Amino acid sequence: MHATPRAGYGVRVTADLVYVVAGGTLLLAVLLPQLLRHWAVSAPMVLVAVGMLVGLTPLPDALPLDPQENRAVIEHVTELTVLIALMGVGLAIDRPLNLLRRSSWGGWSPTWRLLAVAMPLTIGSVALLGWAAGLAPAVALLLGAVLAPTDPVLASDVQVAGPRGGDRDEVDGDDDVRFSLTSEAGLNDGLAFPFVYAAVLLATEGAVGGWALEWVGFYLVGKIVIGVLVGLVVGRLLAALAFRGRDSSDAPTVAERGESLLALAALLSAYGVGEVAGGYGFLAVFTCAMTLRSAERGHDYHRAMHEVVERLERLFTLFVLLVLGIALTRGLLATLDWRGVLVGVALVGVVRPLAGYVALAPWARQPDEVGGTTTPEKWAVAFFGVRGVGSLYYLAYAAGESPDLGGDWLWSTVAFTLVLSVLVHGVLATPVMARIDRARGR
Template sequence: MHVSGVDLAYLVAGVTLVLALIVPTLVQRVAISSPIVLLAIGLLLGLSPITDGMPLDMREHRAVIEHVTELAVLMALMGVGLAIDRPLRLRDAASLRTWSPTWRLLAIAMPLSVLGVAALGLVGGLSLPLAVLLGAALSPTDPVLASDVQVGGPDVEAGGDVPAEDAGPDEGGGHEERSEVRFALTSEAGLNDGLAFPFVYAALVLAAEGSGMSRLAEWVGFHLVLRVLVGVAVGVLVGFLLGKLYFRRKSELTRIAERGAPLLALAALLTSYGAAEVLQGYGFLAVFACAMTLRAAERNHPHHRNMHDMIARLELLLTLLALLYLGIALGHGLLGELTWWGAAIGLALVFVIRPLAGWVALSAWPRPAAEPGGLTRAERGAVAFFGVRGIGSIFYLAYAVGVLQTTVEAWLWATVAFTIVLSVVVHGVLATPVMRRIEAQEEARR
């Protein structure tokens, strides 16, 4: 009897839905993350004959992988933006200072990570464009897989609109939001997925023909500055308009938020992303900015929890699907092209490059730990270490290799997949005990 790959895909989708219901509950009380379980299940399926007819070649099905992972990251960015309780007022210096760890991780740790991975790629024999591409693909921390070290959903009862400097111990967010470690990792993951795009385009620009100065001007002026500004501006505008429409208008027709319409979050996601991409901005940044602005429109409205919960369910489904697929692909030989140098790059990123870059970024003229946005020495170490790599890296690689034609594509896939698996396992095992210890220290200081 012949079983088609499409039929098997339906089976995997069904299994994914079942797992989406039971896995988070099963692993809730143990020091192991859902992604580890899903990868292990996928690997077992991949080693079994059940999945022999599935389309598992990453190169052949690159476009499908690109769009599925793109949707997963978009859902995660919208969820993260809605979950952050701490206000961000761009014209308020005090508010900006409470986000100090975020700016440091984005401006210092992320470029250093790109440079570190790219340098190892060059030593291993990659061309400059491919080395930069590998560094860019592995640069963003992942909002999809880092839930164990991030804030939970929006705390709409705690008076989240209170400025962080003025907030008492029971104001400005729940326990998870008051954790500076969780806040730093969450806000970083929300922004650096969009900011990885300029580095990806740096690789594409390096591979293009033309003079060095003209390519540099194109990258700095268009890809690094203009597209970032357009993405953020579009997200803020869409979030502001939707917030006005759904939260502040008196018309019964437009106050859909009061009747609990969580599809508002999906509408905001699609509108901001589509508008930013049409206007040549970075859609990932637009979605995060839109979510933050929508949350600020009426910060403590209970509808934010409804929106976040719906987005979280969609995110979970897409994440589990991607992880199962990755695990099955591993069982079918995805790491067959992995070399010792590719494995060394992954190990170096997880254990050396990211922790060192994060430590440098957070330790230079640090903000006092007693102030909002300040971190103790132990907290700086935790933030520096927990730079989870995941679904975003798969998206960026799939996106870029669709443009760049290379003979080492299989090696790139194997290296990125190895790094993701390593990060999921290492960070997933350590997240629960480390965060318990850090948060116990935070409670003791209060």
């Protein structure tokens, strides 16, 4: 008689624990920024540590922590987290970019260098490390592509502060270190996708000769162009709606009403249209956010939209990190070996810093120019390539395309690298950026 209720008891407890974890994450997201403001400790570090402690307690076995069994859930949660972060980054950047005005490109010089030089060097170096350690070529390439995207959201001291209002037709108020890291993260989350597809094609189609032209023409060029165009169109349409959408009764516009949920409508619309059109939705979202930001640049409405997105971004990111911390002490690192440790340490301590500096040093702009950096600032940008939630998303996505690309070792290695990055960059961000600010007189 009592078998049915008892059979469902474990499921009920697991569901209740999800509420506890979500509530605890929300509380920590509210309290941690204030509590940690005087310490060289970041909120992500605390969430991962708390998660690891929770993982050591006697929890129900039914908790959805196994990446093999819960790949689809991981993919969708991390996908939404990355999308929210991209919208926030696009709205936060004050520095304008007009694709039709070559003069505006110079201020983005560090970004182009990091994307065109540092990212391919990072992918290639990590892939070679993996291949030398005995990984199959497709798995090695995927490892490089998965660990390439950066995410300065996980170290708040190295991201721009957000929209500041006022008219800034030529420059913004953000320093070039924070701007470079934030803009790089906004774009490389989408630009890493072609290399993820290359790994998937290598695993499923075999020899490169059979799909190389398709990859270059469609995955590397076509989908990028489509994503950017969709973002521009959706952004312009929504900007017109927000700032010039009066009806015959002269009712206030969306911007005048301060309806900040338009940012979420823009996020979902840009991503959905971008994916349906066959482009990279991540690029569509970032481009849409930048296009919205360029309309009525001095309007306070941008700040209102950014605040909504920033809160969601913080909540989702910290929730993912808390669950990741729980998984770390519940078997996620069981297959981690010396090869995974080598890849993680090499990426954080050697590969990214060297690749970033090689990208930024030659023929660089002068420090007193927009987009120019001093030598210490170049090293700071090169070093603070924080790995984040995007790496988990790409791995989950690739694993859904080919079982060969979702092995336990890959999950262990990516998780280890992410946590190592959160720890190292979280500890060093505050003192390093404070020193750079003092040197610039800020």
